[in-house]
Amino acid sequence: MPTDSPSPAPAGSPVSPAPSGSTIAERLAVVRARIAAAAGAAGRDPGEVRLLVATKTQPAEAVLEALAAGVDLIGENRVQELVAKAPAVAGRVADGALEVHMIGHLQRNKINQVLATATGLETLDSPELARAISDRCVRDERTLDVLVQVNVSGEESKSGVTPEDAAGLATAVAALPGLRLRGFMTIGARVEDSGEQGVRAGFARLRAIRDGVLASGAPGTAAATELSMGMTNDLELAIAEGATIVRVGTAIFGPRPTPPR
Numbered sequence: 001m002p003t004d005s006p007s008p009a010p011a012g013s014p015v016s017p018a019p020s021g022s023t024i025a026e027r028l029a030v031v032r033a034r035i036a037a038a039a040g041a042a043g044r045d046p047g048e049v050r051l052l053v054a055t056k057t058q059p060a061e062a063v064l065e066a067l068a069a070g071v072d073l074i075g076e077n078r079v080q081e082l083v084a085k086a087p088a089v090a091g092r093v094a095d096g097a098l099e100v101h102m103i104g105h106l107q108r109n110k111i112n113q114v115l116a117t118a119t120g121l122e123t124l125d126s127p128e129l130a131r132a133i134s135d136r137c138v139r140d141e142r143t144l145d146v147l148v149q150v151n152v153s154g155e156e157s158k159s160g161v162t163p164e165d166a167a168g169l170a171t172a173v174a175a176l177p178g179l180r181l182r183g184f185m186t187i188g189a190r191v192e193d194s195g196e197q198g199v200r201a202g203f204a205r206l207r208a209i210r211d212g213v214l215a216s217g218a219p220g221t222a223a224a225t226e227l228s229m230g231m232t233n234d235l236e237l238a239i240a241e242g243a244t245i246v247r248v249g250t251a252i253f254g255p256r257p258t259p260p261r
């Protein structure tokens with residue numbers, strides 16, 4: 001079972017993993033500056049890149065501190081944590097001030113819990129899961145925003161469809177009545193393993209998949225513009241390749257206890 005748990009960067013990592021700043025608000029400011037600088041370097045408008053704060057293993061108090069500093073999008077990896085922290089953020093979600101994305105692997109028996117607490121799912125990786133969620137949404141007379149997760153690095157430990165299967169799954173998802181296809185998500189290879197060019201090539205591959213699906217004009221694909229890619233160690237590379245959502249945890253909260261699961 002893939003865990004989608006990105007490994008912590010080793011000491012001496014080429015892209016500084018250590019958070020700078022001493023409060024969550026200060027670290028957020030540093031991350032926002034990194035995003036703005038990377039967008040500028042790529043000739044992009046910084047407003048095109050949204051920050052998703054990855055809150056796994058963080059207590060509700062830390063999450064609330066981030067929200068007080070202006071965060072409007074968070075991501076959780078485990079259904080259990082998503083459900084546990086839901087009461088703390090429910091008011092903001094109801095007000096439309098906060099979106100909550102599930103960014104970890106989802107098992108079909110936990111669909112109901114995710115639908116009750118998340119506003120979006122970034123890890124859609126099979127037609128069976130897509131149909132099951134869509135059916136549930138149709139029964140509830142609602143839709144769910146979803147991203148198709150693609151395993152661009154081909155590492156066995158990562159979930160997601162293969163790049164070859166991505167467009168087919170996306171087209172099928174886009175045609176389902178309960179789902180709204182918003183784009184694609186990937187966890188990049190580690191810079192330490194694949195080098196910056198290798199990591200960038202993976203991100204470029206995700207962009208090409210998205211562009212192909214958009215160009216297909218298939219029903220329901222017009223809103224599939226998002227590219228969720230880039231984390232603490234590689235957000236600059238992802239933004240250079242077109243990321244519209246970067247998912248950042250360590251640079252904001254500090255290193256997580258290892259192993260995280």
Ligand SMILES: *Cc1c(COP(=O)(O)O)cnc(C)c1O
Binds near residue numbers: 233
């Ligand atoms: C933990 C996690 C992140 C954030 O990773 P950091 O390296 O801590 O910034 C992003 N995406 C997913 C899917 C994660 O599990």
